[in-house]
Amino acid sequence: MVNITRRSLLQASGLAAVGLASPLSAPAFLRNAQAQSGPVKLGCLFSSSGTMANLEGRLNHVVRMAADEINAKGGVNGRTIDVLVSDPASDWPLYAQSAKQMLQQEKVSALFGCWTSVSRKTVLPVVEQENGLLYYPLHFEGDENSKNVVYVNSPPASSVLPAVDYLMGEEGVSAKRFFMLGSDYVWPRTINKQLKGYWKSKGIPESAWKEEYVPFGFSNFQTLVNQIRAFADEGGGQPVVVLTVVGNSIPDFMREFANQGILATDIPVLGLDMVEADLEGLDTAKLVGHLNCWAYLQNAKGPANEAFLKNWAANVKAKSVPFSGTVSIDPMVSAYDSVHLWAMAAAKAGSFDVPEVTKAFAGLTFDCPSGYTISMTGENNYVARGVFIGSVNDAQGFDILWQSKDTPKPVPFSPYG
């Protein structure tokens, strides 16, 4: 009930906002109409410098690659796509500034961007005010439903909870105790809040979990790994670590964890933000068996993935992209899906105007490289994706341990938070 009222409230306020905004933005519409003949512009908000550069940087190239694919087929509505790239330098307020510039000056038709939730939260008021459209390619904490953001990746109900269920289940390790370690910002805190609510609903006592946070970019994990060992040795059932640190804290944590002699069979780590790229430069022989969960893993089977991997490798080679051509991570695929979903919506609407494009979302489907046919409904701006649980292998990648039968319906607002 709460969901519906909140959604209808949002819709109502959204309509009101459109109603208020349209007379004011009339000149913009006129200018748009004049530029009808040139290419249509898309904007990227991914950092190519700062702590997020190694992860976000590659998404710029994926967006370009997807745009090239569409252009090769004649573009959208008779116009080719032009991709603009900015560098918000891993500086959260700068994301909002870049977004504003792209929307106001460059008149981009859609934005593709943000990795961390904190950057999305800073961009959110800008896209709502300017009535832009942001495609967000990361799995995240949910609890948000803006008509100006398309949540291409999964909320916790269709990523984190299945993975935690797996760990708690018979096939996993029958986990009973949980050490939550995260970077100190909105995504880890919200995820952990929801997890605690979830465990409470399962009747797990509060003494069975512990929560710790570290600052962004933290790397000295010695004492924290000591704490994890002490927590695990207290007894009371199989312990697991739910890891929500981001950026370079992930490899630094995993290195210290393995170095203190802890194996996945002792204390498994569920790394919620851990991707193939985080394992670059690590000796993964001692990390085999640790887990992650995403809507795509590089080892996904199927022709769509083969084609994607081949295109990406060719693209890296042809454009001398400064990233590995043999590594493909979920947010890359999600960004790729985003561009195609946008192009399909724009083609269906026969227009690039955000309200028209938004109306065309209902019923869109796309054959994602993950092997699932992902889809959107008119209910919200979420995309139904498949669920993968991956297990670190000794070749710096993830083997698929478990995957969902189909694409579960996304649940934006968690009942456990």
Next chain:
Amino acid sequence: MKLARFALLLAGLLAGGPFLAPAAGAQALDRAGLIGNLCGNAGAMGEAASVLTGLAMSGDDADRAFAAPLARAVIDRKLACDDAGAVLTESGLDAVTRTPRAAAGEARTPVLSLKNRAVYELADAALALRAAPTVTQRAAALKTLERRPALIPEGLLDIAAEAETDAGLKVEIETLAQTAALNAADPAARIRALARIADNPSRRALTQISALTADPAYVANPDFRAAVDSATARVERGIALGDVLATLYNGLSFASILFMAAIGLAIIFGLMGVINLAQGELIMIGAYVTWLVQQGLRIVAPSLLDWYLVLAIPVAFLVTAAIGIALEASLLRHLYKRPLMSLLATWAVSLFLMNLVRVVFGTQNLQFETPFYVTGGVPVIGDFIFTWNRMFAIVFAVVTLALTWGLVRRTPFGLNIRAVTQNREMAACIGIPTRRVDMMAFGLGSGLAGLAGLALSPIYSVNPQMGQNFIIDAFMVVVLGGVGTIAGTVVAALGIGQINVLIEPLWGAVAAKVIVLLMIIAFLQWRPEGLFAVKGRRK
């Protein structure tokens, strides 16, 4: 004795599960069925593992030899399942018949679920303990079994000890067998097990022992109660000692990192008053040079690859020192009269160096070999693990400290540096070439930053941004220690490191950072010149 062994054999057979014919014995092992299960779903794989573990106890030697490579092959994903069964990809043999054949059609390698992974590691270790040809392999298998004493099938260790030919290993196996007898029926065995467990105190041991206070024997048998109580006391003492040592060690290791990051800066800042914001990037370049040395060795002298961390020491120092000298000669010497400009200039240099490295090497983390001397650690007492990569950083910092101190205190060059630091004009008056001293000192400070990068590469991720993590901490240490004193830098690094480590477990890492900063601010209010002020006139 024979009878006991027979009974154990029988028990093992029964524990072996449904795939061993319970009556006839191990000859009835269904090899094809076992391989079929290895290629099956998670449940079937679990059953196959228990068959393998059972074989370690009770099968005949032929079956054991047959089973020995299987668990390891599954763990390493070297078992290719196809329609005709499975192939051991490493040796190219069919898993059932052990005749050479290639995998047919679309072979798949089963992925172990987390639960099965532990079971397979156990099965592999159990089989290796019985069947591995060398003592080292058997000892390694015993180490694996030691991690999970509760899961070791009862009787396995007795059989293994009996069959063991190596005397030393035999004793180790018997010790573990005694430890594993904690929940046996015989009270004497349990008391012996308690003593063994208390020999290696840890929180896990404490949990295990304190659970025994609920055991009926605890009330009924006073000897047992006394044994439990004394074991608890011993383990608690061990844990307390271990915790103190671990805190000291963690503090020391963090301090060594802070010291390495700060010592170069202390010299540069102390001597010339230049706030060198590019210091972090020099650390980063030191790490990149180390990586380049590693890559070079890989091509030129692969046998020396393990020693790249040592061989890179002079290279990292010289390259960063050269960059520092070039920086000083080309840029900073024009800006000595304008401290703010020099600050901005070094910031620009830091951005330039970072982006240069990003363009040349890319943004990803560099892959470093981990030589044996920075791998893993040894458990000392309680929960204190002595990790070698941290020890490397500590030793490295101590050696660097000794050399730097000797250089500054015991050489003519050091005397010049100290003279210029205390009073530049007067030093110039008595004929010290202050320009050259500046340049050399800047080179020394930069070279030390390069060494810091080398020392940090086994601990942290190496990427173009890594330097930025250290610059703030480094300034904190230098300012707190008192500008330009080595002793101050050491004490400040030790203090900040130790306080951080003490606060972290209590209030978390975020609070630790805040509290340490507040303490430094408060301290500087009281003593603006830092812990150790240089005597002499400051401009």
